Amino acid sequence: MPIPADRPHLKHWPARLPRELAVPDTTLWFNLEVAAQRWPDKPAWSCLGHDWRWREVRRQAEALAGWLQAQGVGRGDRVALFMQNCPQFVVALYAVVRADAVVVPVNPMNRADEFGHYITDPDTKAVICGAELAEVVRQADARLPEAQRLRALLVTGWDDVLGPERRIDPDLAVPPAMQALLQAEPPLPEGATRWADALAAGLAPGPHLARPDDLVLLPYTSGTTGLPKGCMHTHRTLMPNIVGGSLWSHVGAESVTLGVVPFFHITGMVYGVLAPAWSGATVVVMPRWDRVLAGRLIARHRVSHWTCIPTMIIDLLASPEAASLDLSSLRFLSGGGAAMPQAVAERLQRDFGLTFAEGYGLTETAAPSHANPPERAKLQCLGLPLFGTDARVVDPVTLAELPAGEVGEIVTCGPMLFTGYWKHRAATEAAFVELPGMPGRRFFRTGDLGRMDEEGYFFLTDRLKRMINASGFKVWPSEVELLLYRHPAVAEACVIGARDAYRGETVKAVIVLRAEARGQVGEADIIAWAHEHMAAYKAPRQVEFVETLPKSGTGKVMWRLLQDHQRAREGEGEGGRERA
Incomplete structure (x- = not known):
């Protein structure tokens, strides 16, 4: 359904771009096949001095697809990917796609207590993981009833990238912590298969039967209650941002991008894994963020495009080597997940001639639904609604559209919207609404509060949903509380956000201890335990012990009251810190 011609952002739409896309009626696998035929020997993903060429990526993906099908993975079955950024992530994803199955990307920071949910909820048949994470998978799987356990576990190590000698380009000066990760050789769990052995099996997959409207990606995102929910994306819902992102940012086969945003995350997935197979661009892969290494990789590979989160830019410019950084190859710098501080954006423009084009999106929108055109970007702004996207600001209660400048909930309708939450029909129905006077047009409720200016640019002001944004990582308090x-010492817990000068926000736990633990368990004990049982970005960095938690008449914990008290203390300077 075309967007109305009177939407204000269309008056400022870049003249170089179409307003809507002619999205191919094909699958993600077709993109890789075409790239491998067009540029068979061109580097596709490059990691620490080792190139994976398009021909090789396709060959390995087909071999692994055959192996997956031999393990009983059929059309529509779910396969979890659980690893750091590496070329094998890309191969594994396209192998699952070639096998007509569904990719479930999982944050590699998850612990065994958390990972079990990604086996049971999507009914996962197989997991492909990094060697350092295989024990996490084994522990999670061992705790499940026999009927829910995995059929197969495929493990890859850094020798599959770096060779048996694990050679790393010495000129890159890879930091010690990353060196330790790359050189580690954990034992293979019983019953697991090595990556090299699966390739050597030489199993050919059956015909590729997937269709554009088939489910292909199931990334998880958390809501305000309960455990993370899977967002159902088809080939068709992913293609708009794959195609549109390349047009928006001038990406082509000659482009070189820096793949440092985690590939499991929807932004890293779209820009580091899926879009390159459409454009033919080369991706320089960083397993983990390191500011010194990032600067050297940009200079060495003449990186032209970099999608990141603002905290990476802040960290890079704070490096002792900042004055000598060679960023002259960068032509397009974009990102989101957190607001870019104005002072940092101005320094980028002043010292390097770079405009940071912020964008906005959610897992439900397959990454961006809004973006700033680089030729007319506004600071600390979400940007314009993308190709074929109609976005509005509405009253959260009445759903009546609000005039420019007024704050309300951002709702969006576009071709990149997910089809619903996996196994959560009620949540899906609640997520979509029809606005008054616009029958037949379904808008997605983002849960974010914002405003639109007279030119149709959107700005974020607050969050309607209960969420903490720590350096671009979304932390959902209910999950941390669970x-x-x-x-054993926690009687009650409520998780809120606290301001942090570097991360923007950080996680704070307000805890009531069990009677026998009072005086015996301290803040450091809770924090240490949390780091053992949940991803580091979710773990509380602040803990406050209280006698009781405030509750409503129905017995619900009044988290909003605690959050407001925290903000009041920060505003009064009692332990408060400025937002980055």
């Missing part, structure tokens, strides 16, 4: 309740 994990904290497993601590």
Whole structure:
């Protein structure tokens, strides 16, 4: 359904771009096949001095697809990918796609207590993981009933990238912590298969039968209650941002991008894994963020495009080597997940001639639904609605559209919207609405509060949903609370956000201890336990012990009251810190 011609952002739409896309009626696998035929020997993904060429990526993906099908993975079955950024992530994803199955990307920071959910909820048949994470998978799987356990576990190590000698380009000066990760050789769990052995099996997959409207990606995102929910994306819902992102940012086969945003994350997935197979661009892969290494990789590979989160830019410019950084090859710098501080954006423009084009999106929108055109970007702004996307600001209660400048909930309707939450029909129905006077047009409720200016640019002001944004990582308090309740000393817990000068926000736990633990368990004990049982970005960095938690008449914990008290203390300077 075309967007109305009177939408204000269309008056400022870049003249170089179409307003809507002619999205191919094909699958993600077709993109890789075409790239491998067009540029068979061109580097596709490059990692620490080792190139994986398009021909090789396709060959390995087909071999692994055959192996997956031999393990009983059929059309529509779910396969979890659980690893750091590496070329094998890309191969594994396209192998699952070639096998007509569904990719479930999982944050490699998850612990065994968390990972079990990604086996049971999507009914996962197989997991492909990094060697350092295989034990996490084994522990999670061992705790499940026999009927829910995995059929197969495929393990890859850094020798599959770097060779048996694990050679790393010495000129890159890879930091010690990353060196330790790359050189580690954990034992293979019983029953697991090595990556090299699966390739050597030489199993050919059956015909590729997937269709554009088939489910292909199931990334998880958390809501305000309960455990993370899977967002159902088809080939068709992913293609708009794959195609549109390349047009928007001038990406082509000559482009070189820096793949440092985690590939499991929807932004890293679209820009580091899926879009390159459409454009033919080369991706320089960083397993983990390191500011010194990032600067050297940009200079060495003449990186032209970099999608990141603002905290990476802040960290890079704070490096002792900042004055000598060679960023002259960069032509397009974009990102989101957190607001870019104005002072940092101005320094980028002043010292390097670079405009940071912020964007906005959610897992439900397959990454961006809004973006700033680089030729007319506004600071600390979400940007314009993308190709074929109609976005509005509405009253959260009445859903009546609000005039420019007024704050309300951002709702969006576009071709990149997910089809719904996996196994959560009620949540899906609640997520979509029809606005008054616009029958037949379904808008997605983002849960974010914002405003639109007279030119149709959108700005974020607050969050309607209960969420903490720590350096671009979304932390959902209810999930952290559920994990904290497993601590034997915790009687009650409420998680809120606290300001942090570097991360923007950080996680704070307000805890009521069990009677026998009072005086015996301290803040450091809770924090240490949390780091053992949940991803580091979710783990509380602040803990406050209280006698009781405030509750409503129905017995619900009044988290909003605690959050407001925290903000009041920060505003008064009592332990408060400025937002980055």
